[in-house]
Amino acid sequence: MAVVKAIAEVIDTDALQAMAHPMRLRILAALREPDSAAAVARGLGQPRQKVNYHVKELERAGLARRVGERRAGNLVESLYQATAATYVVSPRLAWVDRPRIDALAEQVALENLVSVGERLQQAAALLLDRAAFDGEKIASAAVETEVRFADAAQRKAFLAEYVSAIGPLLKKYGDSQGDSYRVVLAVHPDSKETS
Template sequence: MLDVTVIEDPAAAAASLDPMRAQLLAELAAGPASATMLAGKVGLPRQKVNYHLKALERHGLVELAGERRKGNVTERLMRATAASYVISPLALASVQPDPDRFRDQLSARWLLALGARLVRDVGSLITGAAKARKRLATYALDGEVRFASAADRAAFIEELTAGVSALIRKYDAPHAEGGRSHRIVVAVHPTVKPQADEPQVDHPQVTEPEAPELPQ
């Protein structure tokens, strides 16, 4: 079972978003189970559970883990294909965010569009690498810092911009024969608390993730 996989097909995305099918996926992520075993957990008749399982199997979200005899019946044991799923913006291709429409480094919505493109691109890379049976070389940096003041945050961003820009100028070789292009994404945003018990306006923090490697 994969730790996480990407859903790019609109029909598969719709299947995963159905509340009952999402619950079945969560149960099957914990371990293989038959329709009979699942029926008692989700409160549905076995036939209806089978109906949902077939839909999930058709979209590659669950797979056959084995079979077992129970009396005169052969039960199919199903398992989730991943522990968790991410829906790619490709599932809504005609309305997916496009960060190239506008560029505003201080816009949260532009950051969201960049994040959506990151999910789309890395998802496509994972899918392609799996089909080609190749490893995918990627790198990500995730950290957190608490700024004492808004001025410190602004200074941090200024230094970060200067440092990354200097590295790009140093290593960028647009005309290198056999070179490979990479996309770099650096994001700064307030940390989201598990429980939003108070706003985080006065003391924003930072996560700095994701520098994915693009196709070969």
């Protein structure tokens, strides 16, 4: 059988359009393991022809692929599988306008903030799958707070003091043995406020 990625980022409009149909999302969920369109149809309580059509559309968009065959009586059924266990839609898919593209290219810190957000979204989706499908208890935490800076100098001082304060912690635990955890600090203007 084909190797399935744990997660795939949807960055293509054809794939997004293919996923937009609720039936196709259910089919992708059913195709986490290889199966035929007929078996998926039975499981979903839908007509085989309808499910087969949607499977072909998912295959056309690169979200599912044919991975083999099996005999079912006198018939040979094609087996399909989702190309990933879970899919995350990239927000960049909607950012096709020149001003956003230019802003990301010109502002390295902002582009990094967007990239960190995407990686965090992907990590959360993978952890959710481990909890949902493997029954794993996920040791996780999220801390969010609001701070206010009078000016750029105060913001710079905060970041310097923050890095100085966590530096010893990072050094102490960064080289330790054991399970690896990712720690993220993101500093950005509150998106609800206007400047």
